[in-house]
Amino acid sequence: MKLWIAFLFIGLSLQAQTNSYTISFDNAVHHEAVVKATFPEVKSxxxxxxxxxxSPGRYAIHEFAKNVYGFKATNGAGEAxxxxxxxxxxxxxxxxxxTINIEYILFANxxxxTYSQVDLTHAHLNMPATFMYAGALQERPIEIIFNAREDLSWKVATQLKHEVGNTFSAPNLYYFMDSPTEISDYQERExxxxxxxxxxVLHDPNPDSDFDTYWERVKAIVLQEKAVFGELPTYDFGEYTFLACYAPNVSGDGMEHRNSTILTDTETLAEGGLEWNIGTVSxxxxxxxxxxxxxxADLEPFQFDQANMSNSLWFAEGFTSYYTNLILERAGVISAEDYVKGLNGTFNYVWNSPALQYFNPIEMSNQAPxxxxxxxxxxxxxxxxxxxYYSYxxxxxxxxxxxxxxKDLNLDDFMQLMWKRFGKTEVAYTVENIEATLADYAGAEFAQDFFGKYIYKSNMPDYKNLFEQVGLQLNRATAKPYFGASFSETSNGLEISRNTFKGSPAYQADLDKGDLITSIDGIAMTSNDAFKELLSNKNIDDVLQVTFERFGEEHKTKVRLTADPTFTIAIDNNAKKEAVKAREAWLAKK
Incomplete structure (x- = not known):
């Protein structure tokens, strides 16, 4: 993000060399936009x-050039x-x-x-997926005109600086690329x-959307997250904008940017989005x-022409994920009971994964591309x-x-310290900086122990004791038998739909993704219900006789059932008063 800061408040009037863009949507019905750009005073x-x-916020390669065609280039006199x-x-x-002018057609749907979409409902633009750039001119300011469809009552919403009408500006390329834009007949609250x-900004085609109720929840989230850090960031131009598009033609996603965020989901507010979309806001x-x-620090500067790898996504994305539902609970959007229940899925996914033997959280972060x-x-x-790395x-x-x-400390205050040292100052951090900050906050021995066991290695913390301190219970369903495979129903049997987990009974029996289980103990496997019924009558250590097909040939194997490894996290209704008090302090509105 640092590429543009020094240029932010330099007025465009002082910059002779401003790159300019226009984008039009006359053929929106066929998902086309026409982009034009002018690069003046080119010396080379x-x-x-x-x-x-x-694209900012994404770490993998996305080949946006594949949707560009009809490219033309002319000089100042209009000559090819x-x-x-x-x-x-x-x-x-x-x-x-x-002077170099370019023009091209972009297909966007x-x-x-990450991507862009143009149709008769909106022009939803992620800038790297939409606009070509000249790397040699990346520090120049940019001006853009959005030719919004007046016949469709479109308006422009973006974190770009508003100049006049549908003209907006950015201090340089990075800020421009980091500024998604929603152009539609949207509603707005502030x-x-x-x-x-x-x-x-809400683009929702359902006239019965309960925007006001949703907006009250959004405001509560904003205030609770501000309370974690003690203050809002200083937003450029004094504004932060949620760009929400809840419509059946989009894809579910959320993407952060410096002064705005993209929120998309196929569920409109009236069709489930009022409840299910709010987590992405948080x-x-x-x-x-x-x-x-x-x-x-390893995301600075962000590279638009290659994948971007970081060691810190377990903190950047993962700690943000920890706060996602915690903030919903503190804001009164969900109950304490629902928050605790919601811990189960992520907890089991992480701590029952065979992947723990291969990569620690830093190395999991490296997998992002x-x-x-x-x-x-x-x-x-x-x-x-x-x-x-979100879940881990x-x-x-x-x-x-x-x-x-x-220790009578808390993560909120630690995050505030990270904010004061690295956020307000905008000095990028390393993993070592996180550890050093934790040492300053909680003591060197504590920080060294936590990082040594859980960040640089893949050990599991003592959650049973930690949960007891806040009046929660952690148990395992050790009495239930476990097979270790996921199935898809077919007309000929149950097909294993995912790779079997290493160490599971199915894995040990050499069953693999794609195998078609036709019978178990002589009972035809015609549905998931049939399998569940069979398993409910079995015990741990029972051996199942499994008949399956692989590559068109019939095979047999034996599966020895083990204990179900699933953890269960729940509120302990018999917890001590001290633990209940600690839980209330943890979950309390700030």
Missing amino acids: KTLRVQMSRS LEIKRDDPYSWIITNTDG RGGG FQVDGQTVKF HEFFHSWNVERIRP FVDAATSVDPVNRENMFIS GSVLGLALDLSLRE
């Missing part, structure tokens, strides 16, 4: 313009210029009079945090917090501190070698918070 003999291959290509992402243009404006707004300003909306056609073994960091954030509370 050639100018390379290119499409990004990655020579164009050469030396890679799939760039166009090298011969300079003749110092995925509304979310409120003032300590002299700054927090806006919520997660993404927390990022305006943690990620956008408390910034990992392969998993963060990345695509591949070859099968992968994520079930056995990867744990999401979330359960570690929980462990750190409860561990600190045993």
Whole structure:
């Protein structure tokens, strides 16, 4: 983010060399936009313009150039210029009079945090997926005109600086690329917090959406997250904008940016979104501190032409994930009981994963370029070698918070210290900086122990004791038998739908993804219900006779059932008063 800060408040009138863009949507019905750009006063003999291959907030490669066609380049007199290509992402243009104009068509039909979408309902723009750039001119200010469809009552919402009408500006390329834009017939709400404006732009086609109820929840989240850090960030131009698009034609996503966030989901507020979309609001707004300003050093500067790897996503994304539902509870959006119940899925996913033997949280973070909306056609073994850094960091954030509370400290105050040292100052941090800050806050021995066991290694904290201190119970369903496979129903049997977990009974019996189980103990497996009924009548250590098909041939194997490894986290109704008091302090509205 630092690339643009020094230029932010330099007026465009003082900059002779301003790159300008326009974008139009006449053929929106077929998902096309026409983009034009002018690069004046180019001194070099050639100018390379290119499409990004990655996008702020994403870590994987995304080949945005694949949706560009009809490319043209002219000089200041309108004469066609020579164009050469030396890679799939760039166009090298011969300079003749110092002015280079380009024009191209963009196909865009995925509304979310990474791509762009143009149709008759809106123009939903993620800038790296939409606009070519000239890397050699990246420090120049940018001006853009959005030719919004007046016949569709479109308006423009963005964190870009508003100039006049539908003209907006950015101090340089990075700020421009970090500024998603929603152009539609949206609704809007706003409120003032300590002299700054927090806006919520809602594009929702359902006329019965209960925007006011949703907005009250959003405001409560904003105030509770502000309470964690003690203050709001200083937003550029004094505004923060939620850009929400809840419509059946988009893809579910959330993507943080410096002064705004993209929120998309197929559920409108009236069709479930009022309850189910609010978690993304909590997660993404927390990022305006943690990620956008408390910034990992290995993401600076962000590279648009390559994948971006970080050691710190367990903290940047994972601790943010820990706070996501905790903030919902503190804001009164969900109950304490629902919050505790919600811990179960993530907790079991992490601590029952075979991947713990391969990578620690830092190394899981390094996997982001392969998993963060990345695509591949070859099968992968994520079930056995990867744990999401969102989830891993979330359960570690929980462990750190409860561990600190045993010392009459808490994670909120630690996050405030990280904010003061690295967020307000915008000095990017390393993993070592996090450990050093924890040492200053909670003591060197505490920090060294936590990082040594749980960050640099993959050990499991003593959650049973930690939960007891806040009146929760941690148990395992040791009396239930466990098979260790997921199934899809077919007309011929149950097909194993995922890689079997290493060490599970199914894995030990050499069953694999794609195997078709036709019978167990002579009973035809026609449905998941049939399997569940069979398993309910079995005991731990029972041996099942399994008949299955693989590559069209019938095989048999034996599966010895083990104890179900699932953990259960619940409120202890018989907890001591001290523990109940500690739980109330942990979950209390701030």
